[in-house]
Amino acid sequence: AQTVTQSQPEMSVQEAETVTLSCTYDTSESNYYLFWYKQPPSRQMILVIRQEAYKQQNATENRFSVNFQKAAKSFSLKISDSQLGDTAMYFCAFKRGSGAGSYQLTFGKGTKLSVIP
Amino acid sequence: GAVVSQHPSRVICKSGTSVKIECRSLDFQATTMFWYRQFPKQSLMLMATSNEGSKATYEQGVEKDKFLINHASLTLSTLTVTSAHPEDSSFYICSARGGPNTEAFFGQGTRLTVV
Numbered sequence: 001a002q003t004v005t006q007s008q009p010e011m012s013v014q015e016a017e018t019v020t021l022s023c024t025y026d027t028s029e030s031n032y033y034l035f036w037y038k039q040p041p042s043r044q045m046i047l048v049i050r051q052e053a054y055k056q057q058n059a060t061e062n063r064f065s066v067n068f069q070k071a072a073k074s075f076s077l078k079i080s081d082s083q084l085g086d087t088a089m090y091f092c093a094f095k096r097g098s099g100a101g102s103y104q105l106t107f108g109k110g111t112k113l114s115v116i117p
Numbered sequence: 118g119a120v121v122s123q124h125p126s127r128v129i130c131k132s133g134t135s136v137k138i139e140c141r142s143l144d145f146q147a148t149t150m151f152w153y154r155q156f157p158k159q160s161l162m163l164m165a166t167s168n169e170g171s172k173a174t175y176e177q178g179v180e181k182d183k184f185l186i187n188h189a190s191l192t193l194s195t196l197t198v199t200s201a202h203p204e205d206s207s208f209y210i211c212s213a214r215g216g217p218n219t220e221a222f223f224g225q226g227t228r229l230t231v232v
Contacts, residue, residue, distance in 0.1 A: 043208065045161075055165035091160060103149045103214055105221060109160045 002027045002094050006108035014116050018033045020067075021077045021111045028051075031097030034068065034075045035105070040088040044094030048090070051075065053097070082115045088111075119145045121213045123224025130231055138227045140195045140211030145192035147213035151221070152184070155208040161232055167194055201231040 003026045013019035025034070034046040051059045051068050058066050063080045079086055094109040120143040128182075140150060148184045149168050153161040165181075166190035167173035173180045183205075185197040196203055211224040 031231045043155075043210075045212075047220060050220070096143065104163060104166060105212075106149065107160045112158075 001030075002029070002096070002106045004092050004108035006090075006092055006111050008111045009109070010112045010114070012114040012116055013079070015082055015083055015084060018078060018080045019082055019113065021079075021090050021092075023075045023077070023108055023112065025073050025075065025092070025094050027094065027096075029074070029077050029096055033097060035093040035095070036064070036066070036067075036075075036077045037091045037093060037107075037111075038070045038086075038089065039087045040085075045091075051079065067080050079113075084115050084117060086117045087113060119143075119213075120221070121147075121211065121216075121220045121224045122144075123211050123227055126225055127228045128230070130229070132202055132231055133198055133200055135199045136201055136229060138198075138209055138211070138229075140194045140196070140213065140224050142192045142213045142215075142222070145213075145215050147194070147215060148185060148191065149214045150188055150195075151212040151214075152186060152193040152196050153210045153212065155210060157208075161210060164196075198229065201229070203231045205229065206231045217227045 005024045012048050032053045034051045038046045038048050049061045049064050065078045067076045089110045091110045093105045122141045122216050125163050152164045155161050164179045165173045165175045169188050169191050173186035188194040210226045212221045214221045
C-alpha cells in the first residue's frame with residue numbers, strides 16, 4: 001500500500017515571500033503520479049500541480065513549482081511570491097499509474113498554510 | 118477545467134432519517150466516481166469507489182448498508198446516508214474521473230449535520 005506523509009501540520013509565510021511544503025511518499029511502484037491539491041476555506045478541492053513519475057523535469061505552474069526527488073521519494077511544493085489567496089490547506093496525493101487502484105488518490109494529512117499580510 | 122457539481126452544499130436532518138447527496142459531472146462522462154469523508158482539520162478519507170453501472174467498492178470499515186452509493190449514469194452518482202445519526206455528521210466530498218489517467222475533479226462538498 002502507498003503512504004503519503006506531510007510532516008508540517010501548519011506553516012505561515014509573509015506575503016510576497018517564498019514557502020516550501022514537504023511531502024514524502026512510500027511506494028514500490030515505478031509508474032505513478034503525484035499531485036498537490038489546495039483546499040481553501042470554501043473547502044473546494046483545487047488541483048495545484050501534477051507530476052508524472054517518469055518525467056525527470058520538475059513540474060511548474062506559474063508561482064507553483066515542485067522539487068521531485070524520485071530516489072528519495074520526496075515531492076515538495078514551492079510557492080513563490082505568496083499571496084493572501086494562497087491561504088489554504090494543501091494536500092499531497094499519490095496515484096498509481098496502472099493496475100488495481102490506479103483510479104484512486106491517496107492523500108497526505110495536509111499542511112495548513114497561512115499567508116500573513 | 119471540467120466541473121463536478123455536488124448538491125446540497127449543506128443539509129441538516131433529524132436522527133433516524135435518510136439523506137441523499139448528488140454528484141454530477143457537468144461536461145464530461147465520469148466512468149468512475151469517488152466519495153470521501155472529511156473530519157474537521159483532517160484529510161480526505163476515501164469511503165467508496167463507484168463505476169457506472171456496477172456496484173460500488175467500499176473501503177474497509179465503511180458500512181455499505183449505511184452509505185448507499187448509486188452510479189446509474191455516466192454523469193450522476195448519489196450517496197444516501199441511511200438512518201443517519203449524529204456521528205454521521207461530517208463533510209462529504211465527491212470526485213469524478215473520466216479515465217485512469219485523467220484528472221480527478223472534485224465537487225464543492227456537502228456539510229451534513231444530523232441533529
